[in-house]
Amino acid sequence: MGVTKASATEAEYATPLPDPNQEGRDGNGSKDIAASFLAKNVAGQRISITPAESARVLRRIDTVILPIMLTVYFLQGLDKTTLAYASVFGLIEDTGLAGNQYSWLGSIVYLAQLVMQPPLAWLLVRLPIAKFTSTMVLLWGISLTCMASAHSFGGLLATRFFLGVFEASVAPSFVAITQMWWRRREQTVRTSYWYAMNGFTNMFGSLITYGLGHISSQLRSYQIIFLFFGIITVAFSFVMLAFMPDSPVEAKFLNDEDKLIAVERLRMNQMGVVSREWRNDHLKEALLDPKSWLWFALLFSISIPSGGISTFGPLIVKTFGFDPFGTILFNIPFGFVQLVATVGGAFVAQKIKMKGPVIAALCLPPIAGCVMLMVLPRDVSHRAPLLAGYYLISVYPGITPLVYSWASQNTAGDTKKKCTNAILFIGQSVGNVVGPMLYSQTEAPGYAKGLRSNLALYIAIIALVGITTTYLRVLNAAHAKRRVAMGKSAVIVDTSLDSAEVAAAQQTGDDVDKNTRNAEEGDVAAASNEDVERPGERAFENLTDLQNEEFVFVF
Structure with a gap:
């Protein structure tokens, strides 16, 4: 890493730093915590980071942050699906559930999450995110443990409600944490990793449940399941509290030089890190931004199938003619397909630098699966095609993390990011x-x-994918016109979706071609290298995506 007067030939992240004495250009002096950190350590100069240095710090981040996120999301998936596992071990019969009561036990978790989203947006802006999330993990583990003592619909409903209240913070927190630690190129795959833990849940959760169901005890099998997973969750909350930092600036596992690299490598995201200051203008913009409601509609639409299948999936398999243990075992391939679709879809999206087409493609197998389950008779002779249809449906979970990434990578400004996430997860909660x-x-x-x-x-x-992509193109064209009006280039070289090597080549002007420019084809005329704007000066001013004319929307 070099802290020098930058030249035109320096590496990927050589961009000017904000003047520490200058107020934010939005006029109120509000800036990201990264701006203060950089101003304090390298005021008035530029930081040049080589691809090798960026890769080294990325490995450190992946080694410390990612395993914690993977484990917590795995436990969350287990904790929510314990109801489905318990249903095949006599929970419905023992507690006298009738009518839609079992359905309500599935829905109440998401109803609680729906209620929690607005206050969570404020809490996630104002509070240290790792400490807050660790506390929520502890409380949901306690709630799950208490489910073992519930013997009626009322008791189960109450404990499931509190489970939803405390679990509500995990996905919004993880989207924010992913935005805080990784470049836009890296975010899609990292999001798929922690979300893919739902697939591991269906695979290993099924195996663990199969083993727990064979334990001979005075407790019912489903009570053992609740206790086992609840106690593990409580224990891991303390691990998260001890090792998860609240931001790159506060990370104990990074030295001072690595902290500078960790922050500076995020500059091209144009999304900032964290401000811990609530902004009402950001809230207003989030509510009035059509993008927010397109994300809402997308996540609402995928969460309705998700909520139904996650609650009734094992019961659907049971209708194929399997006993409880066979039902659990045949749910394992569902998790494997889910895992492959989630991570595979993210890698394809990273490769083509677009999420919309991948989301649309991932809808096709579930469409085929739904048709198969609707038309095939439920008898022993059709077990194989019925299972094939069920496994085709299991591709749908790959859509949700891509929507998370698509929304987060097109939103900037700390408060706006958290408020947009709240809108997003309200849609998910309503759908579930x-x-x-x-x-x-x-x-x-x-x-x-x-x-x-x-x-x-x-x-x-x-x-909806078609509508959203079209609108993002319109926004990019509008930003290009704003830049021209301000005397800047219409074309932005956005390296946030490129590998470190490709980004470094573009920053030095080597082999910068039309295919690697993130500009609107047909709306923005091709420009020579001299006409290309290399953004980043406003990245840590806590501006929203609509306020910052240098922000590039991705498809």
């Missing part, structure tokens, strides 16, 4: 509340209403 309600035990074994609604929503997602 509605999803189980579309399935009813009285409609077994066909579950026609649930499958028909899921089929329609997968088609709707494809249409």
